[in-house]
Amino acid sequence: MIIDAAERLVAQGGTSAANAREIAAAIGYTPGTIYNHFANLDDLIRHVTARTVDGLTAALSSAHESDPVRQLHAMADAYIAFTTKNHRLWAAAFEPLPKASATREAWYRATLERPLALLQDALKPLDPGASEEERRVAALSTWGALHGVVTLVEGDGRIGRLDAAPAPEMVHFLIDCVVAGLAARRKAARRGRTP
Amino acid sequence: MIIDAAERLVAQGGTSAANAREIAAAIGYTPGTIYNHFANLDDLIRHVTARTVDGLTAALSSAHESDPVRQLHAMADAYIAFTTKNHRLWAAAFEPLPKASATREAWYRATLERPLALLQDALKPLDPGASEEERRVAALSTWGALHGVVTLVEGDGRIGRLDAAPAPEMVHFLIDCVVAGLAARRKAARRGRTP
DNA sequence: CGATAAATTGAACATCGTTCAATAGTGGAG
DNA sequence: CTCCACTATTGAACGATGTTCAATTTATCG
Numbered sequence: 007m008i009i010d011a012a013e014r015l016v017a018q019g020g021t022s023a024a025n026a027r028e029i030a031a032a033i034g035y036t037p038g039t040i041y042n043h044f045a046n047l048d049d050l051i052r053h054v055t056a057r058t059v060d061g062l063t064a065a066l067s068s069a070h071e072s073d074p075v076r077q078l079h080a081m082a083d084a085y086i087a088f089t090t091k092n093h094r095l096w097a098a099a100f101e102p103l104p105k106a107s108a109t110r111e112a113w114y115r116a117t118l119e120r121p122l123a124l125l126q127d128a129l130k131p132l133d134p135g136a137s138e139e140e141r142r143v144a145a146l147s148t149w150g151a152l153h154g155v156v157t158l159v160e161g162d163g164r165i166g167r168l169d170a171a172p173a174p175e176m177v178h179f180l181i182d183c184v185v186a187g188l189a190a191r192r193k194a195a196r197r198g199r200t201p
Numbered sequence: 202m203i204i205d206a207a208e209r210l211v212a213q214g215g216t217s218a219a220n221a222r223e224i225a226a227a228i229g230y231t232p233g234t235i236y237n238h239f240a241n242l243d244d245l246i247r248h249v250t251a252r253t254v255d256g257l258t259a260a261l262s263s264a265h266e267s268d269p270v271r272q273l274h275a276m277a278d279a280y281i282a283f284t285t286k287n288h289r290l291w292a293a294a295f296e297p298l299p300k301a302s303a304t305r306e307a308w309y310r311a312t313l314e315r316p317l318a319l320l321q322d323a324l325k326p327l328d329p330g331a332s333e334e335e336r337r338v339a340a341l342s343t344w345g346a347l348h349g350v351v352t353l354v355e356g357d358g359r360i361g362r363l364d365a366a367p368a369p370e371m372v373h374f375l376i377d378c379v380v381a382g383l384a385a386r387r388k389a390a391r392r393g394r395t396p
Numbered sequence: 397c398g399a400t401a402a403a404t405t406g407a408a409c410a411t412c413g414t415t416c417a418a419t420a421g422t423g424g425a426g
Numbered sequence: 427c428t429c430c431a432c433t434a435t436t437g438a439a440c441g442a443t444g445t446t447c448a449a450t451t452t453a454t455c456g
Contacts, residue, residue, distance in 0.1 A: 163294065
């Protein structure tokens with residue numbers, strides 16, 4: 007219930023709108039109550055973020071294409087659609103925290119791994135010879151690339167929101183680049199094996 | 202002088218450490234003085250960010266390689282070196298602002314365009330047939346990709362700081378992907394022209 | 397020197413996260 | 427039903443923060 011209210015407030019007005027007093031008012035309680043259920047506000051917002059990441063995982067899961075390359079593009083489209091639709095929630099997930107939250111609970115880290123695993127699976131047909139570690143790096147890089155583009159184009163930061171930047175076009179360009187890069191790597195590996 | 206102090210404080214402890222009273226104390230003045238020179242703290246931090254971006258521009262400018270591909274990799278290295286060395290300042294540049302700073306002054310936008318132009322120039326030899334607009338999209342995408350990787354690996358956000366992620370390796374992988382992607386695009390264009 | 401302009405002050409206000417003794421509510425045992 | 431242990435909730439408080447502004451100090455120049 008508290009998480010519901012906090013999620014709604016973050017989605018509407020960002021983390022600054024999700025302050026203790028507003029959340030409490032939204033559910034008909036007082037600020038003190040929140041601290042009986044969460045260590046502090048960051049803890050609460052982290053639960054909201056976990057939900058957001060789960061939403062992204064679901065969005066990525068709904069992309070189904072037979073061709074591996076089309077599958078990647080579909081996932082990129084789903085990614086952009088999700089982050090633009092929930093861009094306040096998404097921004098909250100990447101807000102720098104005043105004090106780096108030292109302890110990262112296992113359930114939270116598992117949540118973060120889930121969308122990464124989807125991407126890693128989607129990359130598998132494109133680079134069958136690669137090791138698991140190589141594929142993880144490729145998946146992380148690809149996720150980072152998508153994330154960076156969305157941040158630059160739609161971010162609310164002091165740098166973000168560069169105008170006239172077509173996010174979908176940029177993301178598809180990068181996906182094509184990753185596909186080409188993996189193909190080149192595979193070709194290089196074949197050449198190394200049978201010279 | 203105020204900007205100097207604010208920059209030092211942000212570099213040490215992030216934007217939360219650069220509050221009005223600390224900045225004032227650092228220069229031997231009182232909080233009120235700051236508001237005679239800047240509209241508000243965000244305005245001040247934006248000036249700090251502009252300096253940071255100028256620093257990145259300088260860092261990217263110092264990369265000089267004859268081979269275009271090596272040039273890109275050198276710039277990526279310079280990018281990573283800069284953002285890790287100044288990662289508090291860099292994080293401040295991408296902090297989501299409570300209220301989206303509506304008016305973006307011309308001088309500030311010019312500052313943001315400078316590193317992008319460097320990247321755009323470096324991409325030119327790799328895709329000579331492309332239009333200026335295509336190259337801008339490619340440069341923006343590449344910048345976004347680098348930015349996203351660094352954010353994921355070194356970010357202090359609720360998602361960032363995924364462990365065991367080697368940023369340099371990821372960035373070089375992405376650069377190779379962009380190179381391969383541009384080569385593929387060039388090849389496709391040639392095929393289209395002389396079938 | 398004296399008057400006008402500019403810069404600086406310091407106290408105040410509102411808002412925020414957070415704490416905690418006091419209070420209200422709940423669910424069984426006798 | 428009564429009482430008691432326990433839990434949940436409260437609301438007032440504290441400290442820190444961004445910001446304002448009349449009063450005061452400092453600088454400038456005729």
